[in-house]
Amino acid sequence: MSKAFEDAHERHASAHEGPRWVPIVAAALAVLAAFSGYLANVRATAAIIAKNDAIVATTHASDTYAEYQAGRLKYYVAQSALDAGVNAGGDAAKLRANATRENAKGPPLLEKAHRFxxxxxxxxxxxxxxxxQHETIEIATTLFEVSIVLVSITALVGSRLLPVSAAIASFAGVAIFLYGLTR
Structure with missing residues (x-):
């Protein structure tokens, strides 16, 4: 057998003797990554819904202000006609009723617009x-995914630095994930 073949065979045989904890840790990290990715998506969806609700409320406020302004215009036209002594075909009482009604509708409409x-x-x-929160949790998800890769490479190369790096990334991911939930 050639030297290269023997080296390849030896690497292949030793790969099966890798640390047994690697698949368990990789699976746990995959669950953390999936869970944090799910929660990040839930936050993103809720953010879009809240933004949509804000747009709807802004539209309602705008419509209510327009209704208020139209009512105020009707009031001022009727009041001006009364103040000028215009007798719109003998319907001064009708003008007064319109002015009174439009004046009464104003404050509730203004309050409603402010609530919107x-x-x-x-x-x-x-x-x-x-x-x-979504953005912060996405950073944690990325750190979990990097940890999965580092742990998986550990099984192939047997490095001692990679599991330490994976642990650091995992702990940072957990800390950032928890911070993202409470932000």
């Missing part, structure tokens, strides 16, 4: 928080 604005602000803040 507050809802939009709250939803935007929620969306930003969820997006920040």
């Amino acid at each position: 604005e507050e809802d939009a602000t709250r939803m935007n803040e929620r969306s930003e928080r969820l997006l920040a």
